Amino acid sequence: MTTLAIIGGGLVGRSLIYTLAKEEKNFEKVTLFSSDKITSPCSLNSTAIAALRGITKGHSPLGDQLVDGFDFFSRHIEEARPLGVEKIIQYNGATEKLDQFKLRYPSGEFSNRFLKEALFLATENAFMIDPKTYLTWLLDRTKSFKTFPIHEVDDLVIEVVEGERIQLKTLHGKSFLFDKVIFTAGSYNRFWKELHPDSKLKSSKPSQGSYLEFQNLSWEMDSFSLTIDGDNVIWNKPFQRLYVGSTTSESLHELPPLKELEAIYHKLHSRLSFELPKFQEGLLKVGLREKAQKREPYLLKKENLIFFGGLYKNAFTLSMKMARDLSHQYL
Numbered sequence: 001m002t003t004l005a006i007i008g009g010g011l012v013g014r015s016l017i018y019t020l021a022k023e024e025k026n027f028e029k030v031t032l033f034s035s036d037k038i039t040s041p042c043s044l045n046s047t048a049i050a051a052l053r054g055i056t057k058g059h060s061p062l063g064d065q066l067v068d069g070f071d072f073f074s075r076h077i078e079e080a081r082p083l084g085v086e087k088i089i090q091y092n093g094a095t096e097k098l099d100q101f102k103l104r105y106p107s108g109e110f111s112n113r114f115l116k117e118a119l120f121l122a123t124e125n126a127f128m129i130d131p132k133t134y135l136t137w138l139l140d141r142t143k144s145f146k147t148f149p150i151h152e153v154d155d156l157v158i159e160v161v162e163g164e165r166i167q168l169k170t171l172h173g174k175s176f177l178f179d180k181v182i183f184t185a186g187s188y189n190r191f192w193k194e195l196h197p198d199s200k201l202k203s204s205k206p207s208q209g210s211y212l213e214f215q216n217l218s219w220e221m222d223s224f225s226l227t228i229d230g231d232n233v234i235w236n237k238p239f240q241r242l243y244v245g246s247t248t249s250e251s252l253h254e255l256p257p258l259k260e261l262e263a264i265y266h267k268l269h270s271r272l273s274f275e276l277p278k279f280q281e282g283l284l285k286v287g288l289r290e291k292a293q294k295r296e297p298y299l300l301k302k303e304n305l306i307f308f309g310g311l312y313k314n315a316f317t318l319s320m321k322m323a324r325d326l327s328h329q330y331l
């Protein structure tokens with residue numbers, strides 16, 4: 001029987017182990033390496049909405065993949081009822097490039113829901129996820145499949161030596177041998193690009209997203225997510241948290257881009273019909289997403305090494321279906 005190592009225990013690594021356990025895949029041992037001390041998990045610094053954002057099938061391979069991924073995730077939620085996931089309405093509004101926006105959202109209309117002045121707004125069904133709760137659920141559910149031989153190692157893999165079996169060396173000076181290794185290290189997959197010639201991995205880059213998190217709010221409103229010209233206001237009622245943020249342009253590191261966040265906050269503040277808490281009361285959160293070539297996610301295989309990543313802004317929509325595809329195609 002095969003021994004398998006998975007490097008990275010964020011959303012993607014955990015969706016994968018959950019899938020393998022659920023499908024009763026036969027392994028001698030599955031070891032999940034993950035250490036958040038040096039490489040911070042993007043999944044826990046994410047505003048985490050699964051929504052199609054007006055995408056329909058028949059326009060591009062990535063669009064088709066997103067629709068299939070969303071349908072798959074919706075079925076997973078219906079069947080498994082994981083903790084930390086709530087059905088919500090996603091509101092999408094625009095003031096710029098309105099003609100293009102109307103083509104994408106033909107059912108939208110001018111509305112002043114949440115707003116001081118009416119904007120062209122479209123709604124769609126979506127899911128809001130509390131990443132910490134959902135990620136904990138994924139690991140706990142995996143462990144509840146008693147015959148699945150999952151082991152966790154809280155250590156950073158710093159060297160991969162290819163050979164008949166693959167040797168992994170860690171920051172704490174340990175060494176392990178495996179038959180197969182899967183990289184689910186998010187934006188840190190790029191550190192292993194020398195191991196695979198594919199240009200998707202070669203050109204993968206970190207892309208910063210950041211937001212303010214306001215905690216312990218006792219608002220009566222139902223949960224919602226509102227996006228205007230790419231800026232987001234997200235109210236998570238069960239967790240009493242409000243997020244305000246967007247893609248930010250400081251890249252390659254995790255320092256909070258204070259000025260950009262201030263500009264996003266003030267732009268939204270001037271438009272919304274309800275009061276936001278004071279800027280200074282928000283915690284600054286920053287995450288690094290992995291942006292691969294053409295924003296396309298990848299599943300790549302070279303002998304006994306497999307690379308799973310590039311899920312960028314759609315990780316919650318795509319992770320479960322891609323984990324299933326990986327399991328069926330490569331294991």
Ligand SMILES: Cc1cc2nc3c(=O)[nH]c(=O)nc-3n(C[C@H](O)[C@H](O)[C@H](O)COP(=O)(O)OP(=O)(O)OC[C@H]3O[C@@H](n4cnc5c(N)ncnc54)[C@H](O)[C@@H]3O)c2cc1C
Nearest residue numbers: 008010011012042043046047049157186209287314315316
């Ligand atoms: C502000 C923000 C908002 C976002 N909003 C959304 C959204 O609304 N919807 C959506 O779908 N996506 C969203 N995303 C993107 C999404 O959160 C990420 O794409 C996703 O979480 C990436 O998951 P991952 O498992 O690939 O990577 P990560 O969560 O980064 O996990 C990788 C793990 O691997 C570990 N690791 C790395 N290298 C090693 C190593 N050598 N050895 C051991 N462990 C290692 C890391 O410590 C980490 O725990 C957002 C991201 C940000 C920053």
